[in-house]
Structure formats: structure tokens, C-alpha cells
Amino acid sequence: MTRNNPMLEVSGLGHRYGGAHGHEAISELNFSVDSGELACIVGPSGCGKSTLLRSISGLIKPTSGDVRLHGDDVKGEVPRDLAVVFQDYSRSLFPWLSVRANVEFPLRSRDLSKSERRARADEVLEWVGLAGAAKKYPWQLSGGMQQRVSIARALACRPALLLMDEPFASVDAQTRFELEDLLLRVRKQFDSTVLLVTHDIDESIYLADRVFVLSKSPATVVKDLEIPLGEDRDQISTRESETFVHLRSEVARLLDVRSAAKPTEKA
Numbered sequence: 001m002t003r004n005n006p007m008l009e010v011s012g013l014g015h016r017y018g019g020a021h022g023h024e025a026i027s028e029l030n031f032s033v034d035s036g037e038l039a040c041i042v043g044p045s046g047c048g049k050s051t052l053l054r055s056i057s058g059l060i061k062p063t064s065g066d067v068r069l070h071g072d073d074v075k076g077e078v079p080r081d082l083a084v085v086f087q088d089y090s091r092s093l094f095p096w097l098s099v100r101a102n103v104e105f106p107l108r109s110r111d112l113s114k115s116e117r118r119a120r121a122d123e124v125l126e127w128v129g130l131a132g133a134a135k136k137y138p139w140q141l142s143g144g145m146q147q148r149v150s151i152a153r154a155l156a157c158r159p160a161l162l163l164m165d166e167p168f169a170s171v172d173a174q175t176r177f178e179l180e181d182l183l184l185r186v187r188k189q190f191d192s193t194v195l196l197v198t199h200d201i202d203e204s205i206y207l208a209d210r211v212f213v214l215s216k217s218p219a220t221v222v223k224d225l226e227i228p229l230g231e232d233r234d235q236i237s238t239r240e241s242e243t244f245v246h247l248r249s250e251v252a253r254l255l256d257v258r259s260a261a262k263p264t265e266k267a
């Protein structure tokens with residue numbers, strides 16, 4: 001499908017671990033994400049989602065295909081204008097640094113003065129609702145607040161693309177809703193381009209402008225779904241709308257969730 005203004009283009013992407021006869025984790029993946037779009041990737045467990053994100057972020061060199069970020073090839077090197085938010089916030093924040101210092105940390109390698117770094121950190125902390133926690137340490141905060149710090153740190157770099165790997169999977173259901181709405185607010189504020197991986201079908205539909213549904217391993221894109229739910233989403237009314245319910249069934253069917261839930265037959 002031809003897109004208007006692609007920020008990310010993935011073409012013919014494949015990766016095989018362990019050489020030519022090794023395990024093929026992803027195969028012939030093709031999709032693109034437009035500038036300013038929030039796209040979600042949903043796929044069965046073990047289908048190759050992390051391999052895909054690692055390939056996009058330049059952490060591994062894919063064995064075939066190309067990844068382009070605003071037209072530039074990503075060739076096994078982490079691009080400077082890409083930020084990643086991981087599921088495990090407790091391992092991605094530095095416990096010995098204050099919240100503000102954690103957010104400022106990646107800005108040290110940028111051409112910014114100390115006061116500019118501080119102003120930028122304070123600005124993003126305000127946006128994620130943590131202005132009052134700047135002097136605290138991560139271990140003094142709840143899990144949801146720690147993940148807000150991770151999001152602030154990623155946004156402080158003004159990334160061209162924000163990659164998120166199951167970012168809300170380790171928090172309770174209520175906090176998850178709050179963080180989803182926070183993401184929707186800040187992506188509007190920053191006009192961010194976001195690619196988010198999730199296991200959660202409902203979450204993918206609630207957040208996304210577009211959902212890419214992946215097959216079982218080796219992952220390929222089985223469906224590129226536009227999500228016509230408008231800009232303003234609400235945890236209750238959006239999720240009970242007819243469009244949402246229809247899309248949820250469509251993705252569940254594509255993922256074949258019924259057969260995945262059946263117990264394995266004994267021989």
C-alpha cells in the first residue's frame with residue numbers, strides 16, 4: 001500500500017538466528033508508518049515481535065530486507081533520532097539518579113547546555129504529570145510513575161520515531177488505562193510517530209491509527225487495518241462502540257485466538 005508521508009518503511013525484512021540453516025524468526029515483512037501516526041503491532045506469543053523491533057532499532061542486523069527511517073537506511077546501527085520504551089521500567093531507569101537526572105541522561109550526548117537539558121527535562125516531566133517528582137528517585141515511585149519517567153526520557157530526545165515494546169504489560173489494569181490515555185495525549189502534543197508492540201488486542205485498537213496483525217513465527221503481516229475511531233478516545237465509550245467491537249472480533253479471528261486457547265490433545 002502506498003503511504004503519504006512515511007517515517008518508517010520496512011521492506012522484505014527477514015531475520016534468521018544462527019546462520020543460513022538457523023531459526024527463521026521473521027520473514028518478508030512489509031509495512032510502513034506515516035509521520036505522526038500511531039501504529040500497533042499485535043501478534044501471537046513468540047511470533048517474532050521483539051526480533052522485528054530489534055531490527056528496526058538497529059540492535060540486530062536483519063538477514064534480509066531493509067528498514068528506512070525518514071528515508072535513511074538503518075543498517076545495524078541505532079539511529080540517534082529513535083527512542084525505545086521497554087516493558088521493564090525497573091531495569092531501564094538508573095536507580096542512583098533522580099527522576100530529573102534520568103530524563104536528562106540521554107540529552108548529555110546532544111548539543112545542549114546544562115540549562116537547556118534541565119528545561120527540556122522539566123518540560124516533559126510536566127507533560128507526563130510528574131513535575132512534582134523531579135527530585136525523587138525511581139525506587140520511591142509506583143510502577144506506573146516509573147513508566148511515565150521512561151516515557152518522559154524517550155520524549156525528551158524529540159525522537160523521529162518512538163518504539164514501545166509491551167510498555168504497559170507490567171502495570172495493573174487501572175494504571176494501564178491511565179498510561180494509554182497519557183500516551184494518546186503526549187503523542188498529540190509532540191505530533192510523535194509511534195510504533196507500539198502489544199499482546200493485547202483491545203489495547204492495540206484503542207491506541208492505534210493503524211494495526212498490523214502478524215502471523216505465527218516466522219512472522220509476516222497478515223493484515224494492515226486502519227482504525228477509524230477518530231482522535232478523541234474514551235476508555236468506556238470507545239471500547240463499547242460498534243466499530244471497536246467489530247475490529248476486536250476481526251483481529252481475534254485473524255490471530256485465531258480460539259484455536260490458541262484450546263488445550264493440546266494428548267496422544
Ligand SMILES: Nc1ncnc2c1ncn2[C@@H]1O[C@H](COP(=O)(O)OP(=O)(O)OP(=O)(O)O)[C@@H](O)[C@H]1O
Binds near residue numbers: 018
Ligand atoms: N537470540 C536468539 N537466538 C535464537 N533464537 C532466538 C533468539 N531470539 C529469539 N529467538 C527465537 O525467535 C523467535 C521469535 O522470538 P521473539 O522474541 O522475536 O518473539 P516475540 O513475538 O517477541 O515473543 P513474545 O511474544 O514471547 O514476546 C522465537 O522462536 C525465539 O525462540
